[in-house]
Amino acid sequence: xxxxxxxxxxxxxxxxxxxxxxxxxxxxxxxxxxxxxxxxxxxxxxxxxxxxxxxxxxxxxxxxxxxxxxxxxxxxxxxxxxxxxxxxxxxxxxxxxxxxxxxxxxxxxxxxxxxxxxxxxxxxxxxxxxxxxxxxxxxxxxxxxxxxxxxxxxxxxxxxxxxxxxxxxxxxxxxxxxxxxxxxxxxxxxxxxxxxxxxxxxxxxxxxxxxxxxxxxxxxxxxxxxxxxxxxxxxxxxxx
Numbered sequence: 413x414x415x416x417x418x419x420x421x422x423x424x425x426x427x428x429x430x431x432x433x434x435x436x437x438x439x440x441x442x443x444x445x446x447x448x449x450x451x452x453x454x455x456x457x458x459x460x461x462x463x464x465x466x467x468x469x470x471x472x473x474x475x476x477x478x479x480x481x482x483x484x485x486x487x488x489x490x491x492x493x494x495x496x497x498x499x500x501x502x503x504x505x506x507x508x509x510x511x512x513x514x515x516x517x518x519x520x521x522x523x524x525x526x527x528x529x530x531x532x533x534x535x536x537x538x539x540x541x542x543x544x545x546x547x548x549x550x551x552x553x554x555x556x557x558x559x560x561x562x563x564x565x566x567x568x569x570x571x572x573x574x575x576x577x578x579x580x581x582x583x584x585x586x587x588x589x590x591x592x593x594x595x596x597x598x599x600x601x602x603x604x605x606x607x608x609x610x611x612x613x614x615x616x617x618x619x620x621x622x623x624x625x626x627x628x629x630x631x632x633x634x635x636x637x638x639x640x641x642x643x644x645x646x647x648x649x650x651x652x
Contacts, residue, residue, distance in 0.1 A: 415646075416646065418587065419587055420528065420583055421528055421589070422528045422588075423531040423533050423588060423589070424530065424590075425565075425591070425592035425594060425598045426541065427508075427511070427536065428593040428594055429592050429594075430513060430517045430544075431511050431517070431548075432511065432614075436510060436512060437457070437511075438454045438457055438458065440504055440507045441457045450492060458622045458623040459623075460491070461484065461623050462624055463625065464484050465623075467487075469558075469564035470564070473558075473563040474563075476537040477536050477558065477559070478537065482502060482504060482505035485501050485504045486501055508540040509543035513548055516640050517548055518547075518548055518549045519641065519644075520641045521548060524644050527648050530550065530552045530553055531554040531555075531574070531577075531588075532552050532555045532556065532557075533565070533570060534557055535557075536558060537558070537559040538559055554581070556573060561573045565597040566596060566597050566600055566601040571602055571604070575588075585607065588607060589607070589608055589610060590602040593624070595627040595631055595633075596625045596627045596628070599627070599631045600628065603632075603633075609633045609634055609635075610635045611635065612638075613636055613637065614639075
């Protein structure tokens with residue numbers, strides 16, 4: 413019996429795990445910073461984004477993600493003494509549709525779907541996720557967004573909502589495995605409600621947390637893989 417055979421469903425974080433949000437964020441914010449006389453490194457941009465986005469989401473849990481991104485850009489501009497136009501804010505708010513999928517996401521998800529029910533638990537709105545889902549090309553069995561739930565991870569309410577929704581579909585807690593990149597947004601709150609977790613360590617070999625804040629407490633995922641493809645190899649089999 414394989415180590416993942418007892419699980420019936422996988423819940424995924426999307427942005428950072430399936431969609432390369434760091435590449436997407438950098439593609440938007442680095443040119444913006446350069447147009448305004450700044451010369452930041454990509455890591456500087458990602459770290460500043462992480463710090464501001466977390467605050468906005470905590471302050472405005474019922475705000476849709478495009479409006480969160482718009483406010484993030486306004487605050488980044490304020491921190492650098494740069495005026496941000498409404499058009500610039502709205503364009504950054506709509507940028508999720510331009511963020512690329514990781515190269516292995518579509519193929520790995522298709523393989524995983526042959527054995528597991530696939531669920532998304534994401535800090536996003538329905539409209540933005542629809543654009544990302546088109547890039548992923550996989551039909552998920554359940555989609556839970558921050559817009560649906562009314563709060564943003566790492567709020568425990570998001571994971572409580574996940575457990576309620578899966579229980580309603582006959583999936584017990586011991587049959588659900590959470591798969592995510594962010595220790596801060598996902599692994600800490602998932603472990604707090606008793607879920608086993610798989611860490612897709614997309615930043616392996618890189619210093620710092622990128623677009624993700626450091627976790628507030630130590631957390632140890634149950635499994636770690638550097639790519640989603642490697643996890644699919646372990647959970648389903650190579651070439652399955």
